[in-house]
Amino acid sequence: MFKLNLKIALRNLWRNRGITSINVGGLAIALAAFILVVLYFTYETSFDKTNPNYNNIYVVGRIEPDFKTNYTSPPLAKAIKQNFPEVENAGITKRGFFEFTMKNGNNTLFAKNFMQADFNAAKILDLKPTGGLEKPAGVADRLSYLSEENMKVLFPNKTDNKPEMVGMGPSNSGITSKINGSIANNLHSNITFDGISIGNEIGQGENYGYNNYTTYIQVKPGTDVANLEQKITDLYRKELLKGETDQKTIEEIKGVSTFLDPLANLHLRPKAGNDAPYKILIALFVLGILILVIACINFTNLSIAQATKRAKEVGVKKVMGAYRFQLTTQFLTEIFIQCFVATILALTIAELALPYFNNLFQVNLSIWNIENNLFWQLPLILCLITFVAGTYPALVLSGFKPALVLKGNFSTSKQSSWLRNGLLIFQFSIAVIFIIGLFIINAQLKYMRTQDLGFTANQVVYIKNISLFHKPEKFAPVRDKILKIQGIKSVTVATGVPDGSENGGNGYTVNGVQKSIDFVDVDFDYFETLDIKLKEGRFFSKSFSTDTTNSVVINESAVAKYGIKNPVGQTIRGCNIDYKIVGVAKDFKAQGFESAVQPTIYAIKNPCGNSKTKIMVKIEENRMADALAALKAQWPQINPQDGEDFRYEFLDELYGKLFKKQEQLQSVFFAAALLTIFIAILGLFAFAKYITNGRIKEIAVRKILGASDIQIFKLINSSFFIMVLVANVISWPVAYILTKKWLETFAYRIDLPVLPFVSSATITILLAVITVSIQAKKAVKANPVDALKYE
Structure with a gap:
């Protein structure tokens, strides 16, 4: 039975290859965009997850009356470890504040990011020098490592991991330093470096006034973090108050507190930082979902539109004893085949587009990497889109009544018509939102590039x-x-x-x-x-x-x-x-x-x-x-x-x-606007074809009764014009709220303009009228005799 259903499915798909191509092509393009978004989303949300203690590591930060910061003083980590048994380990790191040179003969390295860390921080952050993490012998001793990439710059022919001496600064400085080996620099982490110096302790002799270190703690699983946060605040205030007699300073210290920020937060939404990257990532993910939804809507719409062509087939099969479940399975098989082909095409398109995507977001993503989780996500997405796009059309097609369809009295129900129109309106609503968003992003970027900065960076x-x-x-x-x-x-x-x-x-x-x-x-x-x-x-x-x-x-x-x-x-x-x-x-x-x-x-x-x-x-x-x-x-x-x-x-x-992040957003919205318009127009084109074909005889009768070509064009376009207009009216409030929220992330921004809303309506209405008119032209120019000669 499955073999027969498969053969029928392939025949039907080939017989309607025009519509099948539109269905598969639109779905493939949308799915390719979604694959890229999923890859990027997975990458951005998995920073530092290779750390075995990922869920138990926190940064200790300070909250002052006027600001919040991740920078703390060296003694705090030791005090936390000594006072709270739920803290397994505590350590500190410090970033270098300038770039310096390292030399080995003619090989020169410019170290932009050389970090210091104590041994406890190195353990917490799972830093792994080649040969293993060693504890320096003395309190003042340091073990220095270069990242594997930078070690190759200075020692391109090095095959062992023995210590090396390097020159520091210019060639005539006479200053040398010992490099104990190389260390893996995990670029998929918030803790990256050109090199690192690890000591038993760092920041010796610096008191609570030197707030230029980052404190990391590792807590025991199940720790009440909120309670620990309050206890660290009490400890910090107690330490600051030691020896303090000035009443005003004492009151100010009471207004200081601490916070614990999970390692999971540091990349996208740190408590002491900007969460704009997180908002942009969520917006990008929602955008990818919407593009895929639009493609699924196309699929559903076109499948329902083809219902009349499959009605007699269903009627005959039911008369011959086929059950509705069998027919539903058959139609879902057809839909699954189309979705499967679309997935293969989507992978090809995504692979071709990936270099441009990587360049835009400055990442190095790969589809054929088991760590990106696509190996289980894609089958899940395939089943999901088959279910979403295919369930309703399959139920509609399998639900035809044989007595009606075999008499030729079949017509699609009003419910199906309302659904088709509703889905088309939804498609264009999303397209309008993207168009408005693109215009407003462009306007804000133009404002940023032309606004007086208050200083001159040129020259x-x-x-x-x-x-x-x-x-x-x-x-x-x-x-x-x-x-x-x-x-x-x-x-x-x-x-x-x-x-x-x-x-x-x-x-x-x-x-x-x-x-x-x-x-x-x-x-x-x-x-x-x-x-x-x-x-x-x-x-x-x-x-x-x-x-x-x-x-x-x-x-x-x-x-x-x-x-x-x-x-x-x-x-x-x-x-x-x-x-x-x-x-x-x-x-x-x-x-x-x-x-x-x-x-x-x-x-x-x-x-x-x-x-x-x-x-x-x-x-x-x-x-x-x-x-x-x-x-x-x-x-x-x-x-x-x-x-x-x-x-x-x-x-x-x-x-x-x-401006980089906003330029990325601009590029993404430009691509999304083009994609959503393209997919919506693609669906509208095929949909208009079916609607027009269904009204061939009506058009012929109208022409015989004296209707002009313009009147017929107006008749065919009127319903689509209304639907696109409704889509604009629905999407404007949504676009207004979303773009207003985005603009509020800027301290200096444009006033929300009216022109993008008017422009989006003009663009979508014009595209809809042109698309429908192109498809209707054949029916309008046809000889009425050809449509009525068999009556």
């Missing part, structure tokens, strides 16, 4: 270096040598560049009011190099000797946060120094458009700040190439500590990376 070159310029007099010789090169307009050095990265934060007091604000330690010409505008007062100048001791510039947001009136000349206290405010800088979007400008203080002297290492040079546009060539040639003399290792990045390119 500014960020030069990386390893020298620490704490004082202006140390940087002055470097500045003077750089300025002698033709084409260079200004030079400065600071603790950070405006590329979206976070600045440090400290507590500062104005008029008895203490607030935590960002700090950036700078040198002369910082504001001039970046073309930052002055609101009032002045910027730093060599003409004022106090500028290198106790003068600061604050931005507009800091003035607003403290509520200062006439800020120039007033005192702001921080790091045990009474600073004089000499100027107010206009706000500029250093962190991009998603975050509001942070209240910030700029100082040349800041004992509590970070090292000034980031050199910025403003160069004339028409002399850029010559100036960079001269800088490279003269760098060993300009900055001997860096020697021949001159390297740079353009600041506008660094800042442009802040």
